[in-house]
Amino acid sequence: MVSVSPPFRRLLLAVVVALLTVPTLSSCVGARPSHSVDLVPFTSDGCSLFPDGTFxxxxxxxxxxxxxDIAYWQGGSADDRVRADEALRSCVQERTGDADLAETMYLGVRVGGHPAFPTWYRWGYGWPYGRGYEPLSKREKRQVEKQLSAYAKGHPQGYCVERNGEP
Structure with missing residues (x-):
């Protein structure tokens, strides 16, 4: 079982407080262009800025x-993001049995993954910056399916196995 130390919890709380400026940042994000844009190919780096497991x-x-990452890459509505973050928390909890670790990761993605942040891991990172929370259209859903199919063909083992050089 992985436990979270009190200093780490304080650090996480400080990060949460510092990032409460997200609503202000959201108002600075420009409107999405009215012309159609394409989704970039899917990429994953595992647990961005967080370990993928234990020692x-x-x-x-x-x-x-x-x-x-698949959910964050494709983006969608604010409710879609909540469901993705809750699914991450549940998955980590099931794998580890550690509710504190699962909750820490959940809080991290809730704060750090907002679409207003110009990061490679923000909500909707497969689309140009500024999309924000917007449900996917039928055309966009087809792009998601096509890109994920191409990723699966090129990376049949997925990121977690490939990064370790396993067959």
């Missing part, structure tokens, strides 16, 4: 993060 089992919850 003993380095990929213990990595696939939870790759599934979460």
């Amino acid at each position: 003993a089992d380095r990929d213990r919850w990595c696939d939870c993060c790759q599934t979460h």
Whole structure:
């Protein structure tokens, strides 16, 4: 079981407080262009800025993060994001039995993954910056399916296995 130390909890709380400026940042995000844009190919880095597992089992919850990356890459509504973040928390909890770890990861993605942040791991990172929370159209859903199919063909083992050089 992985436990979270009190200093780490204080650090996480400080990060949460510092990032409460998200609503202000959201108002600065420009409107989405009216012309049609294409989705960039899917990429995953596992648990962005967080370990993919323990020292003993380095990929213990990595696939939870790759599934979460798929949701973040394609984006969608604010409710879609909540469901993706809750699914990550549940997956990590199931893998580890550690509610504190699962909750820490959940809080991290809730704060750090807002679409207003110009990061590679923000909500909707497969679309140009500024999309925000917007449900996917039928055309966009077809793009998602096509890109995920191409990713699966090129990466049949997925990120977590490939990064370790496993067959």
